[in-house]
Amino acid sequence: MSILTKALTTAAMATALIAGSAQAEDMRIALVVKALGIGFFEAANKGAQEAAEELGDVEIIYTGPTDTTAEGQIEVINSLIAQKVDAIAVSANDTDALVPTLKKAMQRGITVISWDSGVAAEGRQMHLSPSSAPLIGNMIIKLAADNLPEGGEVAVLSATTTSTNQNTWIEEMNKVAGNYPDVKVVGTVYGDDLADKSYREAQGLMQTYPDLKAIIAPTSVGIVAAAQAVTDAGKIGEVNVTGLGLPSEMAGHVKSGASKSFAIWNPIDLGYSATMIAYHLAKGDATAEPGATIPMGRMGEATLDDNTEAAMADPFVYDESNVDEFSSIF
């Protein structure tokens, strides 16, 4: 071992001097995902490629471990540090375990941001969330209102009473409910993110409120169950189901008309925006500090909050026109 190491390092020092002058022209941005072979991240890569094309002088390195492990991601990041990439944009498998490695990357002058799944603040320059609680809260009631020109009663089918995400979103929704005066939120029920319980709760809602016009389900389990309950009750066209769901699970219900539209993040936009932000930070024409704004190309600007986190945009709306395109992705 020791002899080998000595041989290595002597050889290395010699070549380092020679190879020092060779430098790539393009800026290399690494998009590190939780694991390869996941549709959501393949779509994000598509967005990153789009951004690279738009920027011109950018090469995207799309990479990640085979399994969703922190150790695997660290190996990948180590090899990216070794390649002296200009920026690393990572969707982390572990909030904390990546911090030492990413700190090292930053020490060596690499721009580090996290997106989708964040890294603890000391391990990155900024984090890009696909959306934010206020934007989601507003979007879910807006989707219901958009399909109710005359207004009417709507009800919420949530996950569990203790689901932090859903509770925050519903709270945010209630804050902006005044902006949609014709829409009356009559009640909230909990399906515990179980398909059968959600289904029964949705049935119950339709019986309790005969004039119900829409069910808002800000959970991917609930929205599918509610759409099924509406279909089985023969109330397609009377009760519209909306909320947050996955295109692959909702495509059928959108086509049948049980759900006119629903929302969720768009992975393509997310990959695109992460690349744009990484580019501007690495180039030095934007800084990652609280209150700063960073351009994101066609997605507008990201404004950083006190934790140097930013929300990309409103959740993306899926309806008949685009659900097929995305249902094969995630």
Next chain:
Amino acid sequence: MSDATTTSVPAASGRNIPDRLISPAARALKSWEMLLLIVAAAIFIANSLASPYFLDPWNLSDATFNFTEKAMIAFAMAMLIVAGDIDLSVGSAIALCSTVMGLAMAAGAGTPVLVLLGLGTGLACGAFNGLLVARFGLPSIVVTIGTMSLFRGISYIVLGDGAFTGYPASFAWFGQGYVFWVITVEMVIFTLAAIVFGVILHLTNFGRMVYAIGNNATAARFSGIRVDRIRFILFLLTGLMSGIAAICLTSRLGSTRPSIATGFELEVVTIVVLGGVSILGGSGSIPGVVIAALVMGLVTFGLGLLNVPGIVMSIIVGALLIGVIALPRLWSMLRRG
């Protein structure tokens, strides 16, 4: 251990017992270790040609993290496999050690206590495996598949989807510290472990007994070797090395999650087998394991530099393993005609 009489276990029956002390130079040249060394050199040269970033002291230093922790366990695992047993619970033992250290850290323990607890938990895991295998005579593969779930299960119960973070700054030395220039603390531990296990296996009575048990446990027992005690000690050693690896890995990650070190057991066994240790027991050497660890590290790091996707990487590692193992057999078949 009784006395020196055990060293004269007859080697003539069936498989021979390798002994480096009397190996002639010619045999060394044709040995497995030499073949591996050639493979390692070839990979090294290929990597330097393929990527301009490969020959950089800091990069190579970073690359060692790909294998040091696994290799530490591989040394103990090699001895265990030479003796005819196996321990598939090492990855889970790391998770349990790390969880215990995390609990202590949360309770305010300092670095020395954390290290002692890491080592102690590792030893306890090894003792548990060893007890079931050596004392109750259960097959090691069955026992350790069971403890693989058991140890990690305890971690999951303690942590759920949470994590322990905020280890003391001095604790970071093990996994992130440097002894001198690019020489990491982990590299030093790896080297020391290689020397210690090399000496134990190749230069002591204990090592000879390990080979004897692996070749024929019954004959070893009739020769006066306390087979069960040695098997128990080997499990203890494997547990201890898992504890050391857990300290290094936890320190490097700066946090504990129950999913830590998932899949380590198979990577450790891969290094051992690639190092020329017969999976059936009875033969193999520590230098072989050292070179195999380097080969694995060089391959994964080199491919990583070329941004080869992990899926392709695991195919290449699999092909390498089969290739390196099949090559000598094919060679001898061809020579025989």
